[in-house]
Every structure is written in structure tokens, then in C-alpha cells.
Amino acid sequence: MTVLRRIAPQLVTLAALVALVTLFFPDFLRIEVVDGRFVGPVMDIAKRGAQVGLLTVGMTLVVATRGIDLSVGTVMAISGAVAAWAITHDVSLAGTLALALTAGAAAGLWNGCLVALVGIQPIVATLILMTSGRGIAQLITEGRILTFSNEGLAFLGSGDLLGIPVPALIWFAAALAIALLMRRTALGLLVEAVGVNRSASALAGVNAAVLLVAVYVASGLCAGLAGIVSAADIRGADANNAGLWLELDAILAVVIGGNSLLGGRFSIAASLIGALIIQTIDTGILLAGFPSEYNLVIKAALVLVILVLQSPNLAHQWRTVGRAARRRREGVPLSAKAQGQ
Amino acid sequence: MLLTIRSLTKTFPGTTALDAVDFDLAAGEIHALLGENGAGKSTLIKCLTGAYSRDGGEISLEGRPISPRSTSKAQELGIGTVYQEVNLLANLTVAQNLTFGREPTRFGMVDARAQKRQAEAMLEGYGLDIDVSRNLAAYSVAVRQIIAIARAVALSGKVLILDEPTASLDAREVETLFDVVRGLRDRGLGIVFVSHFLDQVFALTDRVTVLRNGRRVASERTADLNRVRLIEHMLGHALEDEVIAHGKTHDAAAAQRPELLRFENFGRRGHVEPFDLAVGRGEVLGLAGLLGSGRTESAELLFGVVEAHSGAARDENGTFDLSSPRAAVAAGFGYAPEERKEDGIVADLSVRENIALALQAHRGWLRRLSGAEQARLANNYIARLDIRTFGPEQPVGELSGGNQQKVVLARWLAMNPRFLILDEPTRGIDVGAHAEILRLIQKVTAEGMSILIISSELDELIAVSDRVIVVRDRRHVAELTGREITSDTIVRAIAAPQAGRQNSGEEAA
Ligand SMILES: Nc1ncnc2c1ncn2[C@@H]1O[C@H](COP(=O)(O)OP(=O)(O)OP(=O)(O)O)[C@@H](O)[C@H]1O
Ligand SMILES: [Mg+2]
Numbered sequence: 125m126t127v128l129r130r131i132a133p134q135l136v137t138l139a140a141l142v143a144l145v146t147l148f149f150p151d152f153l154r155i156e157v158v159d160g161r162f163v164g165p166v167m168d169i170a171k172r173g174a175q176v177g178l179l180t181v182g183m184t185l186v187v188a189t190r191g192i193d194l195s196v197g198t199v200m201a202i203s204g205a206v207a208a209w210a211i212t213h214d215v216s217l218a219g220t221l222a223l224a225l226t227a228g229a230a231a232g233l234w235n236g237c238l239v240a241l242v243g244i245q246p247i248v249a250t251l252i253l254m255t256s257g258r259g260i261a262q263l264i265t266e267g268r269i270l271t272f273s274n275e276g277l278a279f280l281g282s283g284d285l286l287g288i289p290v291p292a293l294i295w296f297a298a299a300l301a302i303a304l305l306m307r308r309t310a311l312g313l314l315v316e317a318v319g320v321n322r323s324a325s326a327l328a329g330v331n332a333a334v335l336l337v338a339v340y341v342a343s344g345l346c347a348g349l350a351g352i353v354s355a356a357d358i359r360g361a362d363a364n365n366a367g368l369w370l371e372l373d374a375i376l377a378v379v380i381g382g383n384s385l386l387g388g389r390f391s392i393a394a395s396l397i398g399a400l401i402i403q404t405i406d407t408g409i410l411l412a413g414f415p416s417e418y419n420l421v422i423k424a425a426l427v428l429v430i431l432v433l434q435s436p437n438l439a440h441q442w443r444t445v446g447r448a449a450r451r452r453r454e455g456v457p458l459s460a461k462a463q464g465q
Numbered sequence: 466m467l468l469t470i471r472s473l474t475k476t477f478p479g480t481t482a483l484d485a486v487d488f489d490l491a492a493g494e495i496h497a498l499l500g501e502n503g504a505g506k507s508t509l510i511k512c513l514t515g516a517y518s519r520d521g522g523e524i525s526l527e528g529r530p531i532s533p534r535s536t537s538k539a540q541e542l543g544i545g546t547v548y549q550e551v552n553l554l555a556n557l558t559v560a561q562n563l564t565f566g567r568e569p570t571r572f573g574m575v576d577a578r579a580q581k582r583q584a585e586a587m588l589e590g591y592g593l594d595i596d597v598s599r600n601l602a603a604y605s606v607a608v609r610q611i612i613a614i615a616r617a618v619a620l621s622g623k624v625l626i627l628d629e630p631t632a633s634l635d636a637r638e639v640e641t642l643f644d645v646v647r648g649l650r651d652r653g654l655g656i657v658f659v660s661h662f663l664d665q666v667f668a669l670t671d672r673v674t675v676l677r678n679g680r681r682v683a684s685e686r687t688a689d690l691n692r693v694r695l696i697e698h699m700l701g702h703a704l705e706d707e708v709i710a711h712g713k714t715h716d717a718a719a720a721q722r723p724e725l726l727r728f729e730n731f732g733r734r735g736h737v738e739p740f741d742l743a744v745g746r747g748e749v750l751g752l753a754g755l756l757g758s759g760r761t762e763s764a765e766l767l768f769g770v771v772e773a774h775s776g777a778a779r780d781e782n783g784t785f786d787l788s789s790p791r792a793a794v795a796a797g798f799g800y801a802p803e804e805r806k807e808d809g810i811v812a813d814l815s816v817r818e819n820i821a822l823a824l825q826a827h828r829g830w831l832r833r834l835s836g837a838e839q840a841r842l843a844n845n846y847i848a849r850l851d852i853r854t855f856g857p858e859q860p861v862g863e864l865s866g867g868n869q870q871k872v873v874l875a876r877w878l879a880m881n882p883r884f885l886i887l888d889e890p891t892r893g894i895d896v897g898a899h900a901e902i903l904r905l906i907q908k909v910t911a912e913g914m915s916i917l918i919i920s921s922e923l924d925e926l927i928a929v930s931d932r933v934i935v936v937r938d939r940r941h942v943a944e945l946t947g948r949e950i951t952s953d954t955i956v957r958a959i960a961a962p963q964a965g966r967q968n969s970g971e972e973a974a
Contacts, residue, residue, distance in 0.1 A: 325822070325826075
């Protein structure tokens with residue numbers, strides 16, 4: 125119930141956006157069954173949204189601790205490169221996945237230690253890996269696009285299970301798992317407490333440093349998973365372009381999800397809807413048939429409108445307006461009636 | 466009238482903080498604004514300065530209606546304010562804080578030398594010997610409080626508002642502040658003074674206005690009031706028994722208590738000199754001393770906020786680790802720190818989550834306290850400490866200052882530690898709740914909890930302590946027990962460590 129109230133603004137935004145896109149592209153919500161697979165723009169969004177969606181899950185936790193992780197796009201490139209390298213060097217599929225995820229976790233560990241133990245500001249700490257990480261990925265791929273043909277790995281990027289694209293399933297499963305981990309254990313509360321007031325939390329006995337490191341590791345793992353999906357999708361690791369600028373989309377999704385960059389309360393569900401909103405904008409613009417040079421401008425305009433409508437200041441003013449209107453209705457019923465007639 | 470407020474109304478979702486309140490301030494008077502925690506004092510002040518927008522009512526200054534939209538606009542009108550939660554910028558220097566917004570410039574650039582001079586001039590008369598070019602973060606709460614006051618005084622041409630300015634000052638500093646305030650009154654300023662120290666109200670103020678549940682219930686000349694009547698106005702009923710009045714009877718036959726813990730040669734260079742301390746089961750230890758004498762530093766050392774360089778902590782099972790707050794919590798310690806806003810509350814989280822936090826951290830993340838259990842804890846302490854909130858789900862940051870303090874206390878009581886360290890636990894707490902908290906301390910110690918309490922209020926310390934340690938220049942210089950615990954001996958020990966030590970030596974012999 126409370127969850128529903130928390131994500132209501134995001135749901136409304138998504139619904140409005142879907143309605144808008146449907147105006148331009150009437151078949152937007154249509155889903156057909158082709159060869160036992162569901163196809164249609166909505167399925168496309170669920171699949172393409174997987175990469176940003178996965179990043180968003182980890183980013184939400186990092187933002188909840190008043191941090192930010194700029195390196196996730198780069199970490200995607202690294203883990204994709206590791207996966208492609210491993211699979212082309214006859215490592216088993218399980219081993220490949222383990223290696224790629226370990227690379228993501230290691231990157232997160234590095235970030236987390238810089239932030240929690242060394243005390244570097246998150247934006248600076250993660251910037252280091254953001255700028256240098258692509259070099260690491262290039263070293264692994266030796267500067268080429270490292271292609272592979274392993275069907276098992278490719279399945280993670282382009283396969284279907286029960287008619288649903290596998291990346292979408294991975295995305296939702298990861299989000300569900302982490303959301304449950306946060307809310308069924310005390311982790312969610314402790315993360316929020318550290319995000320609001322680290323010093324008070326530490327004095328209350330919360331292991332703030334370890335918690336911070338863990339949050340960045342989680343973000344690295346999510347990015348690692350996103351990197352695998354990305355490489356699997358194109359059957360190759362592209363160190364230069366995998367995950368490029370996606371960290372910004374992930375941050376945007378977290379913000380559209382109504383999570384404060386100042387840390388504290390977070391909602392993974394709301395962030396996920398934020399990611400869906402962004403992907404819907406991207407896909408919608410394409411479907412609506414605008415010339416591609418307009419894409420970024422339209423996207424920026426839509427994002428701006430959404431953020432302004434959701435801003436707390438405006439919400440406050442709406443409430444005041446609503447209260448005034450109610451008072452007018454209740455306070456002067458006679459004249460209101462007279463006006464009505 | 467210098468300042469008149471008519472029918473000031475302010476509602477928050479769930480509460481009416483101010484309900485048609487009238488308030489008059491004359492030029493050349495010191496006017497006390499009193500009331501229980503959550504009565505609406507700070508809200509009245511914030512509506513007056515424009516920090517909050519009011520829902521209704523008129524405010525006029527010298528007959529002209531005013532509606533400042535922010536603290537700085539209020540300052541331009543001649544209203545200087547020190548809010549309850551001092552809002553200075555810790556990462557600027559003292560001089561920058563003092564001259565913020567009015568920096569002296571030279572050729573369009575800030576003139577650092579003039580700024581320093583100006584800052585030093587502003588601090589003159591407060592008996593503060595500090596380096597104004599150092600960052601504010603280097604100084605204690607008390608010093609920050611005085612800096613905030615000095616800044617507000619310099620900015621207030623007509624009205625000066627002080628919201629609990631003396632909460633973290635000791636007797637000497639309070640006197641200095643009072644001299645400054647009286648001087649301003651004589652210059653014709655109107656001064657609003659909020660405090661829970663009724664003695665200070667009687668010593669300083671000319672008139673008193675009392676708020677209760679957001680309504681004005683009385684406005685009288687201070688001279689026409691007495692303590693009992695004033696408390697009745699505030700609480701709406703008489704205070705049944707004030708613990709301070711009949712606290713512990715300090716007879717010589719102080720109970721022999723089984724020892725719970727012992728700190729041996731415990732100390733840290735540059736922080737607190739090594740000391741020995743034994744704590745009995747169910748004992749209340751008081752820590753007395755001037756500000757900056759090493760009281761808070763001792764507490765931080767005992768809780769592992771800073772690690773000890775020497776010594777060990779021991780209980781019946783041998784030595785144990787106290788190298789971090791986590792280790793201290795694991796050893797059954799609790800610590801309610803002095804700086805409530807920075808180190809105490811987690812403002813955005815609910816009352817329920819704040820109260821459950823220490824217990825939850827102690828249990829570990831895997832053993833989550835269910836929402837129902839947390840709510841049960843919270844409701845229990847909301848009732849026991851009379852926390853004024855519209856429910857356990859309200860964010861703590863929305864509570865009044867005194868109620869936030871109660872939440873921090875509840876957090877540790879809920880954990881039921883064996884040794885609880887309380888640094889100024891009753892700061893900002895009203896008379897009714899004050900008595901309640903002292904009673905609670907007596908109750909939990911009777912059940913076996915040991916408490917170390919730091920307080921600038923000697924009466925309070927004397928009322929609850931079985932033993933008083935006097936700290937001076939970062940050393941534990943005297944230990945007073947039984948009949949020695951009087952304000953006289955404590956004050957003497959604080960001033961002249963030798964006297965105190967001899968005194969206790971004689972008793973022991
Ligand atoms: N920002 C806010 N949002 C919601 N409620 C608030 C807010 N600020 C204050 N209140 C409520 O308004 C009431 C009055 O609070 P206020 O801070 O004025 O009390 P006070 O008299 O200053 O108490 P204290 O002595 O504890 O400082 C309280 O019930 C408090 O919970
Ligand atoms: Mg207040």
C-alpha cells in the first residue's frame with residue numbers, strides 16, 4: 125500500500141507518456157505473438173531498457189547513501205570485455221559469467237574503498253574509474269571488437285524464455301532480488317540511515333564503512349551483469365561503446381524515480397519505473413518518426429517537464445492550491461451555488 | 466510597541482503548531498517565550514523571521530506591517546536571530562561566519578585583514594579566546610553558540626531573538642551572555658528569550674509569555690510570577706514532584722555496589738590524560754567540569770569514538786575491545802552524544818526507525834526487527850517519555866528540539882545497555898519531561914543499568930549521581946562521593962583541583 129503511494133507519481137508519469145506516444149504511434153501498446161514470442165514496442169522497451177535498468181538498481185543504493193557512481197558505464201565495458209575474452213578462451217559459460225561478475229564486483233570494491241575508507245568524495249572517486257576503465261577494457265580486447273559465437277552466452281542478450289526476452293527477465297529478477305534483500309532484512313533501513321546521517325548512524329553502532337563498500341560492490345555487480353547482457357546482445361565486446369553514457373541515464377532514472385541525490389529514503393521500484401520512462405521516451409521518439417537529430421532535444425524537453433512536475437516545491441504549491449480551492453468550496457457554498465447556476 | 470503579532474497561525478500536516486497567537490514586544494524589554502517541548506516557540510520565531518511562511522495573522526514592527534520572506538530579509542529589517550539549531554557553516558572560518566553576507570571588501574575583493582579585525586571586534590566582550598581564522602569545525606558547540614549569538618547581536622538593530630541560547634553554555638558563559646543582553650536592552654532593543662531554565666528566566670527577563678499546544682495561555686510581568694505558577698501555566702497542571710528537590714540522599718553509607726566494569730589507565734594523548742575508573746552495577750556516575758575540560762572527550766574515549774592510546778577496559782570476563790562505537794555497542798555500551806543534530810538524530814527517518822536503530826544495528830542486518838516490533842518499541846517510548854509527535858511514522862526532523870532529544874534517549878533505552886553514557890541528556894528538555902527523565906534514570910539504574918552522565922547543570926548532577934568525577938584541563942582531578950556531593954564542593958573542585966582532591970582523600974581515609 126505504502127509502496128503504491130510512493131511510486132504513484134512515477135506510474136502516472138509513465139501512463140501519461142504512454143498515452144502521448146500512442147497519440148503519435150497508435151500501435152504502441154499492441155503485442156503480437158510471433159513464433160511463440162511476444163513482440164511489440166512494449167517488449168522492445170522491456171528488452172532495451174535492461175541495461176539502464178540494471179545500472180539503475182545499483183545506482184539507487186549508491187544514491188541512497190548520498191553517493192553517486194559515475195563508473196558504471198565503464199564497468200559494463202570491462203565486464204563485457206572479460207566475458208568475451210573468457211568465452212573465446214574456452215572458459216565454460218558458468219566460468220565466464222563468474223569472471224565477468226567478479227570484474228564488476230572488484231571495480232565496485234575499488235570505488236567503495238576509495239569512498240568509505242580513503243574518504244574521497246564519491247563523484248571524484250568514481251570518476252577515476254570512469255575515465256581510466258575503458259583503457260582497461262581496451263587492454264583486454266586488445267583494441268578490437270572481440271566477437272564470439274557461443275550460443276549460450278548470446279542467449280542472455282537476445283534469447284527468449286516463455287516468449288519474453290531474457291534481458292528483461294534478468295533485469296526484473298535482479299531488481300526483485302535486491303529489493304527483497306533490502307526490505308526483508310534490515311539492510312534497507314541501515315543504508316538509509318547512513319545516507320541521511322553517517323556520523324549519527326556510526327555512533328548508533330551501524331557499520332557505516334562496510335555498508336558503504338557493500339553498496340558500491342552491489343553497483344559494480346549490477347554493472348557487470350549489464351555488461352554481460354550488452355556483450356551478449358551484439359555477440360561481441362566493444363570497449364569503446366559498450367555502456368557509453370549509460371551512467372547518466374541511470375542517474376536520471378534514479379532522479380525521475382523520486383530519490384533524492386542527498387541520500388536517505390530510496391525506492392528501487394520507483395527507480396525502475398524511472399528507467400522504463402527513459403526507455404519509453406527513447407523508443408517512443410523513434411517510433412513517432414521524428415528525424416533522429418531531434419531525439420536528444422525532445423528527450424531533454426520531456427525529462428525537464430517530468431522533473432519540474434515532480435519537484436517538491438511544486439507539489440507543495442499544488443497542495444496549497446488544492447486546500448484553498450477546498451476552503452472556497454466549503455466556506456462559501458451559497459455564492460458558489462449561485463455561480464454554478 | 467516595538468513588535469506586535471496578532472493571530473499568528475501556522476499548521477503543519479497533522480498539527481496546528483500555532484493557533485491565533487498574539488505576542489507583544491516592547492522596546493527595552495527582555496521577553497521570555499516559554500512552553501513545553503513542542504508548544505510552538507521555535508515555530509513562532511520562524512514565522513516571525515520568515516523561515517516558515519505563516520498561514521495567517523499580522524506582524525508589525527514599529528507600527529508597520531512586515532512579512533520578511535527569509536532570515537536575511539528579517540535582518541535587513543533589524544531582526545537578528547539565533548535559531549535553536551545553530552546554523553553556521555562548519556567549513557568556513559570563524560571570521561567568515563561572523564561576517565557572512567556583509568564581508569568587508571577592497572577593490573571588489575574580500576579584504577581578509579579587515580574581515581579578521583571586524584570578527585575580532587564582534588567577539589569582544591564575550592570572553593572568548595579563539596583564533597578567528599580557523600575553521601568553525603575546530604570549535605565546540607558552546608563556542609559555536611557564542612559565535613552565532615555574536616553574529617545575531619551585530620545584525621539586530623531593533624529586535625534580537627534567542628532560541629535556547631544557553632542550552633550548551635556553562636554558568637560563567639551564561640553570565641557573560643546576560644551582561645551582553647542587558648546592555649542591548651538598555652540601548653532600547655527588544656529581546657525575545659526562549660529557555661527551559663526557569664532560573665535564567667527569573668534572573669534575566671521582564672515579561673513572560675507562555676505557549677501551550679500552540680496557544681498563548683499567559684502573558685505576565687516576570688516579577689508578578691513565581692516558579693510554581695509559571696510551571697502550572699506551562700504544563701496546565703502542577704508538577705507532582707520535582708526530582709531535583711528531593712533527589713538522592715547522599716548519606717555517607719553509600720551502597721556498596723558490585724563492580725560492573727573497570728577502566729585502567731585509560732587515556733589518549735592530546736585528548737584525555739589516562740585515568741582509572743570503576744563502575745558499579747546500577748551506579749550513576751556524574752562527570753562535572755567546565756566546557757572544554759575534557760568531559761565529552763572522556764565520554765568519546767569510553768565509547769570508542771576515538772581509540773584509547775593506553776589502558777584497558779575490563780569486566781568480570783577479562784578485558785574487552787572498545788576500539789570503535791560498534792565494539793562498544795557489542796560490549797553493551799550506549800552513548801547519547803551532545804550534538805543532537807549532527808551525531809544524534811537521523812532527521813529524514815521516522816521516529817520509529819530512529820528509536821529502533823541502535824537495537825537493529827546491534828542485532829545485525831540479518832535479524833530484522835519487524836515493522837510491528839519497531840512500532841511497539843516506538844509507541845512504548847513515545848508514551849513513556851511523552852514524545853510529542855503525531856505518530857511513530859513522523860520524520861524526526863519535524864519534531865521540536867526537545868522531542869528530538871527524547872527520541873535519542875529512547876533509542877538507547879530501547880537497547881537496554883549495561884553501561885549508558887549520556888552527554889547533556891536533558892539539553893533543551895522542558896521542566897515536566899526533565900523530571901520524567903531523571904525519574905527514568907533512577908528506575909533503570911534500580912534495575913541494574915549503570916550510567917555515566919555529563920551535565921552542565923550541577924543541580925541535576927547532584928540529584929542523580931552516586932559519585933561525581935570532576936574533570937579539569939583534560940584530567941580527572943577529583944572524585945566525590947556520599948555527602949561530599951554538594952554544589953559547593955563540586956564548584957570548588959572545578960576551580961581548584963587540589964582542594965577537591967584533598968577533600969576526597971580525607972573522606973576516604
Ligand atoms: N517542519 C515541520 N514539519 C512538521 N511539523 C513541525 C515542523 N516544525 C515543527 N513542527 C511541529 O510543530 C510543533 C511545535 O514545534 P516547535 O519546534 O515550535 O516547538 P518548541 O516549542 O520550539 O519546542 P522545544 O522546546 O522542544 O524546542 C511540534 O508539534 C512539531 O512537531
Ligand atoms: Mg524549539
